[in-house]
Amino acid sequence: MTADVLTQLQIEYNKLAVQFFSTFSYLNQRHPLVAPPEIPGLRFTSQQLAPSGPGPEDTDWPTRVLAEFVLRPTDENTFKEAQQELANDLIFKTKQIQQLIARLPGIDHDEQQQAEEVQQLAAQVQEIEKARQAKRKEMRQLVKKLDAVIAAFLLEKGGVCDEDQGGRSTTG
Structure with missing residues (x-):
């Protein structure tokens, strides 16, 4: 944000x-x-100056x-x-x-409050990372269980279980 x-x-x-x-x-x-106001003591007045075009340096x-x-x-x-x-x-x-x-x-916030907030956010990130790793481990265990159930089902139905494919069964 x-x-x-x-x-x-x-x-x-x-x-x-x-x-x-x-x-x-x-x-x-x-x-x-x-026109600017007349200033006493100036050499030229606005009436004495004629409007002019660009100078020779501008041509x-x-x-x-x-x-x-x-x-x-x-x-x-x-x-x-x-x-x-x-x-x-x-x-x-x-x-x-x-x-x-x-x-x-x-x-x-002053610098100390910001540092404390950063530490709190870092702690939250660590907790979330631990929870993510735990869920990932749980997911791997559930995949192994599911593979075992599928393998058992296929063996029961007469399918072939190929252990070289990580325990996943294929039908023959």
């Missing part, structure tokens, strides 16, 4: 990482364009790579709603992860 929980936990952490990346990408690309990039980073702003209300929904999704995913962590064994 612990392995299942750990696997689920890893899957959920991977999903959370994807959600973080997707949320960051959405917020980065879809935020409403707002060798494939168009598809540049298209991934293009800003596609949405209106402010849509952005705020999406921002709230993305935040709720992240909170929900972290709560799922917290529930999985709570299901892990030993989360509320």
Whole structure:
């Protein structure tokens, strides 16, 4: 069970990482364009700067790579709603992860309690193994008895008992 929980936990952490990346990408690309406030003492103001395209160092990039980073702003209300929904999704995913962590064994036990529990489980395994060996021995004895009964029955009915086959009888 612990392995299942750990696997689920890893899957959920991977999903959370994807959600973080997707949320960051959405917020980065879809935020409403707002001019920054004027800061006194700056050499250039937003009115003095003309919008520009990619610089000369960006001209060798494939168009598809540049298209991934293009800003596609949405209106402010849509952005705020999406921002709230993305935040709720992240909170929900972290709560799922917290529930999985709570299901892990030993989360509320100290090391000594966990060691005692391991010893108890080891003792249970030994008891079960002894019981299994006893049942296996009993099964072998019952098989021998059954072979003897079948051999006696076949001898009584005129069959041939072949001792080379472990006492099991065959008809001739």
